[in-house]
Amino acid sequence: MKFCSECAHPVELAVPAGDNRPRYVCASCATIHYQNPKMVLGTLPIWEADGELKILLCKRAIEPRRGYWTLPAGFMENNETTAEAAMRETVEEAGANIVLGPLFSLLNVARVHQVHMFYLATLSDLDFAPGEESLDVQMFSEAQIPWDDLAFPTTRTTLELFLADHKRVREGGRYGFHTLDINRPMRSDL
Numbered sequence: 001m002k003f004c005s006e007c008a009h010p011v012e013l014a015v016p017a018g019d020n021r022p023r024y025v026c027a028s029c030a031t032i033h034y035q036n037p038k039m040v041l042g043t044l045p046i047w048e049a050d051g052e053l054k055i056l057l058c059k060r061a062i063e064p065r066r067g068y069w070t071l072p073a074g075f076m077e078n079n080e081t082t083a084e085a086a087m088r089e090t091v092e093e094a095g096a097n098i099v100l101g102p103l104f105s106l107l108n109v110a111r112v113h114q115v116h117m118f119y120l121a122t123l124s125d126l127d128f129a130p131g132e133e134s135l136d137v138q139m140f141s142e143a144q145i146p147w148d149d150l151a152f153p154t155t156r157t158t159l160e161l162f163l164a165d166h167k168r169v170r171e172g173g174r175y176g177f178h179t180l181d182i183n184r185p186m187r188s189d190l
Contacts, residue, residue, distance in 0.1 A: 006031045037113045040154075041085035042073020043121035044162055045098050047139060053166065054139040055159070056123060058093045060151055061135045068151035071118060071158060072096070074133070086119045094137045097124040105161060106179040107154045116154040116182075120162075120175060153182045 001024040004011050009028035016023055016032050024033040045056040057069045072093040076085040083100055090096050101120035108115055130137045140146070142163055150156045157180060165175045 001033055001035075004029060004031055005033065035113075037110075037115050039076040039082070039085070040073055040114055040116040041076050041082050041089060041119075042071050042116070043086050043090045043098060043100070043119050044071055044104060044158060045090060045094070045096055045121045045123050047123045047126065052141060054141055055145070055162075056094055056096060056128065056137065056139055057145070058130070058134040059136040059138075060133065061130070062133050065151035067135065068149050069146050070151040070155045072134075073116065073118065082117055083119065086117070086121075090121065092131045093134050094128050095131055096128040096137075098122060099124055102175070103177060104175065105154075105158045105177075107157060108179075108181045109154060110181065111183065111185075116152075116158075118154075118158045153184050157182060 001011055003009065004026035007026060007029040009026055011024040011026050011033060013022045014025045015021060016025055024035070025031070026033070047054045047056070056072070058072050059069050060066050072090040073086070074089040074093065076082065080088070082103070087098065087100055090098055098121040101122065103117060104120045105118045106115065128137050145159060147156070150159075161178045165173070169175060
């Protein structure tokens with residue numbers, strides 16, 4: 001940050017009185033500009049018929065990770081709840097009609113200043129299509145998931161947790177709520 005969004009004067013990095021970390025501070029109007037993590041919200045949309053489970057994934061049409069598969073998700077907007085953001089992103093990226101379930105995973109990705117949250121969701125029908133940010137949208141059984149072509153560690157982690165929980169659900173258990181810190185980069189070559 002170079003200039004104050006309140007008065008347009010230059011800002012400087014300083015530790016404000018009563019704080020414990022550097023912030024951008026305007027020397028002219030004394031505004032402290034806090035920078036906080038971005039919230040990424042999405043869903044894990046499933047369809048189960050005749051005992052077969054399928055998961056809806058989107059192939060990204062934008063960077064980062066264009067051409068890789070992910071769950072429908074994106075940045076939360078102001079004036080939205082987390083549930084509203086997850087549903088909006090699912091419609092925008094996959095054109096999918098869903099019934100939103102409970103929050104399933106909360107993944108801290110501190111190195112990129114983000115928190116990713118995924119809700120369980122059930123597809124209402126199989127009427128879906130790629131949105132502007134998706135090249136393709138497809139249903140995958142567990143054996144078909146393109147593990148080597150997943151876009152983000154949070155997608156992989158959420159899918160792994162879901163599939164492990166789903167096995168327990170088939171044995172009479174329940175889906176859990178999972179929170180983890182994700183420290184590995186998007187690609188193994190980073």
